[in-house]
Amino acid sequence: MTAKVFLATNNAKKLAELRRIIDEQGLDVEILTMGDVEPYPEPAETEWTFEGNALIKARAGAAHSGLMTVADDSGLCIDALGGMPGVRSARWAGRGHDDLANLELVLAQIDDVPEDRRTARFRAVVALVTPDGREFTFEGVMPGRIALRPRGLGGFGYDPIFVPDSQSLAGRGLALTSAQMTPEMKDAISHRGRAIRAMMPTLAGLLKKLPSWYDEDDFDDDDDDDDIDDDPAGMADAIIYYVE
């Protein structure tokens, strides 16, 4: 039996990245998305942390779908803006504004900040929630700098103004923004790629138990069940930082 995992996101670009990165891991899972489940109200992202908002989204998805659910919350943290836009990244220019408006606002807000102080990082927390209430979170970080002007058409969001630190050895003017990278290049170093890869041992461990608990309507909540290693990789609730 191929197990099902629900990716709870309405962001098509983010979904494409999540799906691609999970697919690359070669696990035998069928990925379901919003279009595969009955519509349900998007939960309000009321927390002030990536972890809190990722859990809100994954809990809502698991409660609604009855499936093991993965959701992420992510954003761009700019040192010169005290870590903002952070959890407000998607709505930085206000509700109803698009990625371009967000990115232009950020550039305007730091237009007097010199290149060596334009340090920033993308952060993503991926939450994995099971229908029987187990919760795990994993964090990935991609450090970098804010470019002086946008470059590149790939990716989404703030990618055209973000130069990952892994590009720092490229000559001046040659360093790629994450919007100029191929999807594979970005996945290999991205906050989301790192968080998903950190999650995989736990997801794989949970999937191994599926025949014993995923098929049944009443989940086995008995923590003494020796067949179930609740934390196969010892990473439950771990916050995992990857620094270049």
Ligand code: IMP
């Ligand atoms: P949320 O996680 O849906 O609340 O929104 C995350 C927001 O952060 C996105 O809408 C983007 O503005 C930004 N963001 C997160 N990850 C990336 C990325 O990989 N590239 C560019 N922007 C991103």
